[in-house]
Amino acid sequence: MNSVHDMGGMHGLGPVAPEADESVFHHAWEGRMHAINIASPTRSNIDAGRHRRERIPGPDYLRMTYYEKWYAGAVEGLLTHGLVTPDELASGKAAPGAPKATPRLSADMVEGALGARGSYLREVASKPMFLVGDAVRARNLNPLGHTRLPRYVRGRLGVIEAARGAHVFPDSNAHGLGEDPHHLYAVRFTARELWGEAADPRDSVCLDLWEPYLERA
Amino acid sequence: MALRVKALESLLVEKGLVDPAALDAIVDHFEHKVGPRNGARVVARAWTDPAYKARLMEDATSAIAELGYAGGQGDHMVVVENTPKVHNLVVCTLCSCYPWPVLGLPPVWYKSSPYRSRAVIDPRGVLQEFGTELPPETEVMVWDSTAEIRYLVLPERPAGTEGLDEAALAGMVTRNGMIGTARL
Numbered sequence: 001m002n003s004v005h006d007m008g009g010m011h012g013l014g015p016v017a018p019e020a021d022e023s024v025f026h027h028a029w030e031g032r033m034h035a036i037n038i039a040s041p042t043r044s045n046i047d048a049g050r051h052r053r054e055r056i057p058g059p060d061y062l063r064m065t066y067y068e069k070w071y072a073g074a075v076e077g078l079l080t081h082g083l084v085t086p087d088e089l090a091s092g093k094a095a096p097g098a099p100k101a102t103p104r105l106s107a108d109m110v111e112g113a114l115g116a117r118g119s120y121l122r123e124v125a126s127k128p129m130f131l132v133g134d135a136v137r138a139r140n141l142n143p144l145g146h147t148r149l150p151r152y153v154r155g156r157l158g159v160i161e162a163a164r165g166a167h168v169f170p171d172s173n174a175h176g177l178g179e180d181p182h183h184l185y186a187v188r189f190t191a192r193e194l195w196g197e198a199a200d201p202r203d204s205v206c207l208d209l210w211e212p213y214l215e216r217a
Numbered sequence: 218m219a220l221r222v223k224a225l226e227s228l229l230v231e232k233g234l235v236d237p238a239a240l241d242a243i244v245d246h247f248e249h250k251v252g253p254r255n256g257a258r259v260v261a262r263a264w265t266d267p268a269y270k271a272r273l274m275e276d277a278t279s280a281i282a283e284l285g286y287a288g289g290q291g292d293h294m295v296v297v298e299n300t301p302k303v304h305n306l307v308v309c310t311l312c313s314c315y316p317w318p319v320l321g322l323p324p325v326w327y328k329s330s331p332y333r334s335r336a337v338i339d340p341r342g343v344l345q346e347f348g349t350e351l352p353p354e355t356e357v358m359v360w361d362s363t364a365e366i367r368y369l370v371l372p373e374r375p376a377g378t379e380g381l382d383e384a385a386l387a388g389m390v391t392r393n394g395m396i397g398t399a400r401l
Contacts, residue, residue: 008310
């Protein structure tokens with residue numbers, strides 16, 4: 001979806017403001033929020049989680065801090081999955097007679113779970129359509145749903161820099177439509193192709209893009 | 218927000234959806250067990266051990282796991298090497314993807330709209346604001362983390378460090394050096 005989360009190339013969002021000696025969390029609640037997200041039963045699908053945050057209305061998205069967005073995304077996910085009700089959220093108390101679940105993660109499982117090596121690589125029957133060095137064009141796609149094809153490369157010419165194997169396809173997975181894996185490539189675009197003749201001729205941007213985002217140029 | 222998150226946590230605990238001790242352990246993990254020191258060890262090893270560097274460039278996920286670092290947001294690692302010819306810079310324009318096992322959680326500026334919007338269109342301007350000047354012949358390659366590939370920049374080893382051992386070298390490697398907003 002073409003919302004404000006897709007902000008590559010925008011102007012006017014202010015200066016980059018690094019802090020000296022920044023702490024991991026700025027407030028205790030940020031650490032709790034981060035932990036709730038990781039421990040939450042809705043954690044299983046990373047793409048759905050991203051889509052919940054990018055559906056936050058644009059004006060709110062720009063105003064909110066990172067962990068405020070995570071709070072909004074978590075609440076949305078818990079409601080969507082029917083794990084909590086709006087009344088429970090409002091009162092902070094479980095509804096009388098609500099079933100009691102067993103947490104997905106206990107304290108002694110945390111280090112193992114956080115250190116476990118996962119994978120988004122999948123076996124697919126199809127051969128990769130492109131080889132390293134092939135010229136490709138990013139398709140001009142404007143789906144209403146989740147996509148990881150940023151606006152700033154749509155319609156632009158690039159070159160396959162590396163083949164990454166077949167990966168879970170976010171455009172499908174985010175919507176609960178299955179993993180639908182596709183070949184993934186690092187695609188390099190020159191800064192001039194993306195931003196015009198005023199851009200520095202020495203520079204490039206490389207993105208990881210799935211095959212359905214690309215066509216042969 | 219503190220009250221709202223507290224209310225959410227107590228509701229989830231009451232419903233058996235999260236274990237508060239697990240939340241404590243997760244916070245502890247991100248505050249104390251992961252961080253740029255992990256990535257700095259990877260970089261220092263690559264500088265001092267050519268065979269390790271070769272494995273790191275070939276299959277970064279496995280080479281990083283050799284040092285004991287693995288997990289979510291580091292499932293598919295790629296290391297990009299700075300040279301006199303190319304300077305690499307990492308961003309996630311669509312959200313805030315970042316290699317947690319080697320760098321910990323990202324700083325606020327990395328997650329902010331200004332960095333996410335400008336790193337791809339004005340990388341040299343952003344570098345300048347970090348006080349980073351590049352030699353005139355150096356190309357900038359920006360890596361936008363749009364999939365589950367996570368990037369770690371291998372900075373150039375500073376001149377005059379030939380006599381230093383791995384631990385001393387690791388002490389010179391900064392987080393920003395491994396994101397690419399700084400040179401060492």
